[in-house]
Structure formats: C-alpha cells, structure tokens
Amino acid sequence: MQGAAGWFFPAVHLRFTEDELATLIEMVTLAASVASWNHRPGADEGLGAYEALENKILEKAKHAGLGDVVEFDEEKQRHQVTMDFQAGSFFQECYDEFRNENFWEELVIRLADRDLAKSIGKEAWEKLTEEQRRERTSEIEKNYWKEFERNGIDRVAVIFPPGEG
Incomplete structure (x- = not known):
C-alpha cells in the first residue's frame, strides 16, 4: 500500500x-x-x-x-x-484556539508589514526577506499586541479613501 x-x-x-x-x-x-x-x-x-x-x-x-x-x-x-x-470536544476547543491565535498573529504581522512598507517604500519592503521584515517590525508588532490585548479590535477602524466606501 x-x-x-x-x-x-x-x-x-x-x-x-x-x-x-x-x-x-x-x-x-x-x-x-x-x-x-x-x-x-x-x-x-x-x-x-x-x-x-x-x-x-x-x-x-x-x-x-x-x-x-x-x-x-x-x-x-x-x-x-x-x-x-x-x-x-477537546478538538473543537483546539480548533477554536488555533483559529483565534492565527487571526491575531496574522493581523499583527500584516499591520506591522503595512507600516514598514509605508515608512521605507513598497519597493524597498519587497526586497527584504521575511526574516529582515520581522527584525524591522518587532517593535511595531509588540505595540500592536499590547493594543489588541487591551482593546481587542474595538479601536480598529477602516478609513476609506475619498470617493470609496
């Protein structure tokens, strides 16, 4: 087999x-x-x-x-x-925890990456390896983690450009 x-x-x-x-x-x-x-x-x-x-x-x-x-x-x-x-079931508890942790981790990483790309420019950001990005965003990520631990997504807002949304 x-x-x-x-x-x-x-x-x-x-x-x-x-x-x-x-x-x-x-x-x-x-x-x-x-x-x-x-x-x-x-x-x-x-x-x-x-x-x-x-x-x-x-x-x-x-x-x-x-x-x-x-x-x-x-x-x-x-x-x-x-x-x-x-x-x-225990598996449902594990699955829910996995999804929850994955959501927050992805949110923090993506926001920190967005902030880094804004500050150094998208072209320079694209040239960085994943490891270099994580090194440069570690403080930004820590700040987002603190914010989300205190307030969850209560203070997250989407700001649409003029003419959109």
Whole structure:
C-alpha cells in the first residue's frame, strides 16, 4: 500500500478502547478541519486524503457502536461527528484556539508589514526577506499586541479613501 509520501506499508489492524477511539475521532476531525483551510493550488489531493481517512474512521466508529458520536451527512455523503459531540470536544476547543491565535498573529504581522512598507517604500519592503521584515517590525508588532490585548479590535477602524466606501 502506498502512503501519501510514497512509502509502502503492510495492512495494519489496530484495536482501540472506546476512549482511544474517541480520541482518534477527535484527532482526525481536527486534522481534516485544519487542512480544509488550505486553499493553495494542489492542496485538493492532500485534503481529499485527510477527508477520506476521517470518513473511514468515523464510519468504522459508528459501526462499532459510537452512533451517538458519529452521523452520516446525506448532503455531503460522508460521516461526521455530531454537533453534540463536537460542542463539548477537546478538538473543537483546539480548533477554536488555533483559529483565534492565527487571526491575531496574522493581523499583527500584516499591520506591522503595512507600516514598514509605508515608512521605507513598497519597493524597498519587497526586497527584504521575511526574516529582515520581522527584525524591522518587532517593535511595531509588540505595540500592536499590547493594543489588541487591551482593546481587542474595538479601536480598529477602516478609513476609506475619498470617493470609496
């Protein structure tokens, strides 16, 4: 059997306790949820592999007696965890935290990069490596982090140029 990276594995049979199976369900669901954010060209194959494995594990779990955790979505034609299970799950907590942290980090980096590009000019900014940009924006990033920790996005405003918005 050929894996995603081209490795060959013999068929594997594993036995799980109910708790271990519940953890595995959360792990594959978390992995597939995070992978679904990858919209880069060529990501469909990897995402498809994650979703197929998630579906296979969820289907086996449902047939193993975890029907209160797993349901079949007729519209998507695949298995998924139930909303009740998802609501109290560790994987959902991890996923929400991942999205939250990613949002703030991206916001801070993009604002700091924008400020640097304004101060040195876009052409000079484009010539910098990512590492050079982070070195030059570290203080700006710290200031944005302080602002967002105190006020969240309450003081963020979009200022449209005249004639727009």
